[in-house]
Amino acid sequence: MSVIPASSRIGALWQQRMQSMREYSVVRDGNAFEAGFSHSVIFSSEYDRARMYLDTLLDRHEGLAFETIFRGKEIVNEGGTCFALESRQGYSFPSLDSDQLKARLLGDLTLVHGIGPAIRKRLNARGYHSIPDLLEHPCFRQQAKTVLSSICGGDSSAIMDLAGSRHSRSHPSVLGAATLHEPEDFVFLDIETLGLFSRPIILFGIGVVECGHLIVHQYLLRDIAEEQAALIATMDLVSGDRSALVTFNGKSFDFPYLMDRLAYYGLGYPATIPHFDVLHFSRRRWKGQFPSLRLAVLEREVLNVSREDDVPGQMVPEFYESYLRSGNPGPLVPIVEHNRQDVVSLALLFSFLLEEAYGGC
C-alpha cells in the first residue's frame, strides 16, 4: 500500500545528513584554544594537505589492480576471505629481570587490603618489611597469604589485578607483570576503523615476536564483507595460551571496539587475557614533557621515528570510503603504512618502557 518514491531521494537525503556528521572538527592553524576543547580536531593545514594527498593517490594509482599494489595473500577461514599482508623487521626485546619485580612486590606492604601509607609506616617500625613478614601478623596474616600466593603464582593477570587495584593501572608493578612473559607471548594490536563506534574495522594490525624479529600481520578488508574473516584471523593470533595483549589506548578504544564487532557478527568472546595499555604507562612516564601523548608524538620524541606521507588517523574513514566508492586502491596505501608503523612504534615503546624499568644487566 505504501509507495516509495522512485527517485533515490531517501538515500541522497541520508547521505547529505551523514556527510555533515564528521567525527572530528577542522580548526584554524595554531588555534590551540579551540583544539583543547573539541574531542577530536585536526588543523586546517593538515586537513588540506591530506585532501590533496588523497587526490594525488587516486591519480597515481588510477587503473591499478589491488594485487599489484599490495603484495599479500588471500586467506580463507569460516568467516570467509580476507587479504593478509605480512612484514618483518629486526626487533630486539630487552632481557628483563623478573626478580626485580618480585622483590618490588614482596616489599610492598600496601598490596595488602587495609594497609595504607600510615599503617605501612607503623608496620615498618614494628619490624614488618615484606609480605612474608606479615604472615606472622595477627590481623593481616590471612590477607598476606593470598597476596603472597598471587605474587609467587607467576600469573601476570593476577599480579596486574592486584597492583592495579591497590595502586593504579599505570603503576610500575603493573607494567612489571610483563617480565613474567616470554617475548613470543606478546601480541601488539592496532585497528583502523570507519568511525568512533559501531562501524566496521577495516584494517587489523597485529605484531608478534619471532626470534629477534617483529612480524606485523595485517588483515585488510577489500570489501566490508571481509570483516568477519579478518576478525576471526585476528582472534586466532590473540588467543594463544600465554598470550598477552599490548595496545596504545586499547583499553578504551581498540579492545572494546573489537569485542563489539565480534558481538555484531554474533561471534563469541575470547577468554580474557592480560592487557598492557602502553598509553597508561606513557602518561605516567612522560606527562607534561611533550605537547601531547599521542603515539605519533611519542614515537617522534622518544623513538626518533618520523613519518612521511602519513594519513591523519581521523581521516582514515574518508580515505577508505574513497577506495570503496572508486575501487581505486590508492587511498589504502597510506592507511596500511600508518597502521604498520603504529604497531611497530607500539612494540618499540613497550620495550623501551620495560627496559627502562626492568632491564637486566
Add this chain to the structure above:
Amino acid sequence: MAVADLLRLLDTNPVFRARCVHRQVYESESPRYGCLDAPLSPSLASYLDQCGIRLYSHQCETINHARAGKNVILTTATASGKTLAFNLPVFCHLEQDPDARALYLYPTKALANDQLLSLEQMAQYTGITAKSAIYDGDTPQSKRAAIREHSRVIISNPHEVHYVLSWHAKWQPFLSNLDYIVIDEAHRYRGVFGSHIAFVIRRLLRLCRHYGASPQFILSTATLANPVEFAHALTGQDFVLVDTDGAPHGRRNFVLFNPFYDGISERSVHQETKDLLVSCVKENLQTLCFTGSRKMAELVTVWSRDDARRISQKLADAISVYRAGYLPEERREIEQQLKEGRLRGVVSTNALELGIDVGSLDAVIISGYPGTMMSTRQQAGRAGRKGGESLAFLIAQADPLDQYFMHHPDQFFSRPHELAIIDTTNAYIVSGHLLCTAAELPLREDRDSAFFGENLSCLLPDLGAAGLLRKTIRGWVYVGRGRAADAVRLDGIPGESFRVMCHGRLLETMDRGQAYREAHKGAIMLHQGETYVVSEMDLDTHTIRVTETDVDYYTQPQKEIDISIIGTLETRTVNNTPCFFGEVEVTEQYTGYKIKRGDTIIGLEPLTLPPLTFRTKAFWFIPQESVEQTITESGGDPGGGLHGVEHAVIALMPLYVMCDRWDIGGLSSPSFGEKGEPVVFVYDGYEGGIGLAEKAFGLLPELFTAAHELVRDCRCESGCPSCIFSPKCGNDNQPLDKDAAVLILRELSHGPGEADNAPIAAGKSEVQAA
C-alpha cells in the same frame, strides 16, 4: 456539599445559567472487585493485605492475562490503580524466575521517578529482589555498568533506548533475560514521534531475539478509539484489551460552558475562566484550572487573586500558578500545600497534565479544548475524590472544535472517536531506523522483514547506493560516516536542519518547512515561552539568527500552495461524491507575512524564499457539478464554498484522527487540473506522509457529516473563527462563502435530495471495528 452549592449557583445565576449549555452527570459507582485465576505468592498476597488493597476487576484481568503470557493493553481512567496492575505480574515473574528482567518506559522524568519509588516500596515490602534503577541520560557513567549487570527492573525512556541499542553487547545479560516490557502513558507515542518509537521498539525486540529472549508487553494508555490496533502498531505484537474500570468513583458532573452561547461574547474566555475559578474557590472547592498557554495561566491567576482579595487576603493567597519552569522543590511545595488544603486553586498549562502529582480534587476547569478528547478526559479525571461529588468544566473558545462540542454534546460524551496514529510505512522514518538497525547487527531481509515490513527490500539498495550500507553475505552492514543513532531524530522527519542561534548560542534546530513558517526574516518566534525576533535567515549556511524581544504583536506567514497528484492509491464514493487517497507533491511558496496585534493587521511584508516541495499522502474529493450550479444560481461563490469546506474538514479531522491541525494542510480550487474540476485536498504536512490522511480517508462519511453540522449550526452570519475561519490559512481566509460551504457539505454528508436528518451512511461500522 460544596459541589452541590456550586451547581445550584450555576442554575440560579443568570450569567452562568445561560452559559452552561449542557451538564452530564455520571452517577457514583461502587467498586467492582475481581478474582485471580491463580493465587498470588504469599509475599505478594501479604503485601496487598498490609496495604489494605483488594484488587479491582481490571487489575485482576490484567494480571490474569499477563500471567497467561498475553500482551495486555490497559485503558482505564486516571487513578484507577494501573501501576499496581502491571507491577504485580512483573513482580510475580521476578519472584518465580531469579534471572528475569523487566524494562519500564516512561515519557517523562517525573513519572519515572514516581515509578521508581513505587517499585522500591514493593520490593522492600515483599522481599523480592528487583534492584530497580533509572537508566537515562542523567545516570552517572560510574553507575551504568552496575545497573546493566544487576538491576532486574530498569526504568528508562525511548530516547535512551534508541541510543543504547548500539551498545547491545554490554546489555547482553539484561536483554537475554528480558521478559517484560511495560510502557506507561503509551498514547504519548503517536504521530511522528510514535512512529519513530515503534521502530525503536522493533529494534529492541530484534536484539532480544538475537539474545534468545521474547519479552511480553503491558501497555497503559488514555482512552483511545483504537487501543488494540494502536498497541499492535507500536510494538508489532497482538494484544488483549482491558478497558472495564472496576475502581469506584463519586458522582461526577461535567459541564459544557459556552461564553459564545449567543454567537458573540462580551468578555474574553480568560475572564470567564477567572469568574468560574473564583466561584469554585469561594465555595471551598479545591480546583485545578488548565489553560492553553503559560501566559494565560499567569493572567488568570493574577486576576483571580485580585477578585478573591476583595473577599479576603487569605482567599487570594489560596490561589497559585503552577509553572513548567519551577524547580522540583517548588513544585513539591505546591503539591504539598494542595494536599494539606492550604491551596484551593491552582492554575496550570495543558502541558503539565502529566507531571503534576496532586491526587484528586473537587473541581477541574479546562479553559479551551486542549486539542484531544484524550487530554480532556485525562484533565477532567483529576476531579473526583473517592466517594465525594466532583465537577469538571470545559470552557469553549471561539474555535470550530470547541463550538462543535457545545452544539453537539452527544458527540462529546459518546464513546471515543479518536484514533491514535502510528505509521510504520513512512519511508523517511523507516530508512533512518534501518541505518540504526544495520549498525546494531547485520540486517538480513529474510529474517528482519518481519520488523520492518515490505519497505525493506526497496530501501536497502537505495541506502546502499548512497554509501551508507554495504551488502555482505552476512547481511547489510552500516558503513556511514557518523553514528546512525545520532543522525536519527525521534521527533521529526529527516530533512535539512536549520540552526536557530541567539548571540552565538544554539536555541533549537528546525527543518526547512518549520523554518520558513516560523523563523523567516522578521518573524516573531516563540521558544520555551520566550519571544524572539528573527534578524537574519541565511539559506546557504542554514542559520537563523534571532534576538530577544518584547513586543505585543505577532507575525503570520502567507503562502501559496500548489499540488500535483503523483498517483491514486484508493478511491471510494461517499454520497455520490468521488473521493481519492494517494500520493501528491506539494509545493508551498511563502510570499509574505502579516504583522498582527490581536486580530488587527498592522503591517504586511513581502518574503522571497525558494519554494518548498515535498511528497506526501493526501485525500481529495470532487464535489458534484450540480451543487456548483445551485450555488452559482443563488449568487454564491463556489470557490469560497470549497475553501470553507476545506477549513471545516481540517478543523474537525482531529476529532477522528488524533493530530494537531498544524500537522495537516489543505488546498481547494474551483477548477483544478486539466479537467478544471472543483476539488478539495487535505494532506499530511510531513514528507512521506504519516498516516493521518490515510486514516481520515476511511472515515470520510463521519468527517463530512460532522463538518456539515459544524457549519450549519454555527450562529454566525457569514463565517467566523468558530466554523470556517482558519488561524493558519495562508490566504487570509479569503475567499469564503459560508452558505455555499453548507450546500457542498450537505451534499457530501447526505447525497442529493436527502433530508437534513438522514441517518449517517456507511462507515460508522468502521469506527467500531477499529
